[in-house]
Amino acid sequence: MLGYSVYLNQPIDEQLERMKRYRDHGFRRIFTSLHIPEENSATYRERLSELGLWAKKNKMHVTADIAADSLGALRLSLNKASQLKDIGIRALRLDDGFDEKSAVALSNQMAIVLNASTLTPQSLAAMLREGMIASQVTACHNFYPRPETGLSRQAFRRSNAWFKEAGLSVAAFFPGDQNCRGPLFKGLPTLEDHRHYSPFAAFVDLLHESVDDLILGDPDMSSQVLEQFIAWDKGVILLHAHPEIQDKKLLKTLSTVQTNRPDEARDCVRSYESRMLHLVDTPILPNHHHRPRPTGSITIDNQCYGRYQGEIQISKHDLAADEKVNRVGRIISKDLPLLQYISGGTKFQIVWESKCTNK
Template identity: 40%
Template sequence: MLGFSYYLNDPINPKAQMYFQQMADHGFEEVFSSLHIPEDDPQVKTKRMQQLMQLAENDGLSVVVDVNKDSLKYLPHNLTAKLTLRLDDGFSPEDIRDISQEMPIALNASTINKNLYSQLHEYQVDFSRIEAWHNFYPRPETGLGIDWFAKRNRWLKSLGFKTQAFIPGDQHLRGPLKLGLPTLESQRNKNPLANTIQLLELGTDKVFIGDPGFSSSMQHKFKQYFVQHCLVLDYQAFDETVLSELPDILHNRLDPALDVIRIVEVRQRQVSNIPAQNNVKRSIGTITVDNELYGRYMGELQIVKTDLPADEKVNVIGSITKSDQSLLQYVGAGQKIFLNKLSGGNDGSI
């Protein structure tokens, strides 16, 4: 399940309305906000929270709101959209039991321990109504390490919790630092789709964008991957001769190679003679075609997943953008691929 964030220091206006609708249209199902961020003006919290809930209801989105005991008073009454409360530290086991009987809740994944779990079990809490949410970390160098995160996820899931984590956005990063809001430090400033796939492979059930902005191009890539099951890869070409003759949707072979992605469709067509040229070193993301020196392999199209040396039998004809190169490790057997050509001067970095 995918979610995004929108904070109450930003106005609820037509621009916000359009953003909510776009995210819902591109496969996102929940929106996260907070009622106790220090920068927010207390006078507008309740009004904007009510407006946010209405927007979410209009687009069929569920809402998760971060609260502490002091900020609960800003929660509007007569809410209609589906609401989950993410409880900050300070709530007792009795509080957790009582609130979870009224609505689903999320607890801090880092502070759940055996003692708390035992107490909740004694209170006969319904654990299907409780999720374990990791924090995001605005300050660089403070995010979680992968090994600790994976171990914690495995333990929480063994207790029956669904787990959640944040990735940074790629547009309109949240202040005051504006350096991204990741759970994992290694994901700061990295490709959001690659980050999401990695979190899912680490046993995370829900992935939310921590920052309040997400570009339309990245929305499209998420929908293509999670709804259409097609991985969009941006590229720049030096030679379009082979690429221009291919269908829009390509596939990796069902027997995936270790070092390269082998495109199935090129083996299904007749190719004219391909002379050897531009036989340079093949770095990660390089798009290549086998030339006449490779005999029956002439015309085979590949995308390189690891640095390889130059080969006189292999022509370099293009390159996947730097930002999308981190996606190549997730191209599995039979994966659908769409190669999206970019105009010159844009390397796809975020």
């Protein structure tokens, strides 16, 4: 399930436009944090109720991250799961201060989320023996605001393997690229690898790691990235790129939806349509700028390549300069990780981001 975050330090009515936008684009889960300043408990309870009621009305699933000492401040009780459901909370992520007995009991009343960073195979096995319902439980990883502290991919995979083996679902966070949350404003990813990915690239990567619930950790992401999610639902991967030529007609042609050939190449994405449908007018003269083709280079084979003339490619890794190949643009760095997921038969579309650059 795809989700986003709503933080209660800001009034709900100031966040409604954003909440509706994500709802309309298929985000069904809302994550919120109830780690609250004691002096603001009444305000937070009111905002939580507003959020919950809106979520119930819109058939959204609210997961609230809560520590034991926040329950009393919000006048909530684990013994009254119906009370939590009444205000729209569908699941609780149990953080500091909750014992195994409480988790077991609550799992028999509602969905619960356990902190993946503190959960051990031993404690999980003990809770399952005591009657915890595994199908009601998600192991949710933390997000990591400080650069260099996000999880390694190896550790992430190791823990996810035994979560899945035990019958738990897995949740993780991907970072935003707009209005990043303070105090560091460096994104809120689970994996450190994702710190400098686009939100969409991080999302796709988590999907390929078999994560069940994928949550935008930061409050927002740009409209350009949201367009990538919309295209994804239609089976197309959008790739943002900088042009290196000024030919508007050619750039428009290059921005049509294309398909990677089914016989997937090792070194490049090869446009099926470029030669089969003759997308580019010929002859294509060499541009005499025989530059290296770093990862993400968008190229067209020129007339020196004979029958390959007109083939559009995107390099998957660094390739040498070739006088038979014209370089016409390059995928932006934050979208480069997406290239590994354009397998044979995958549709893609180039979106030009700025004016011509010849770097």
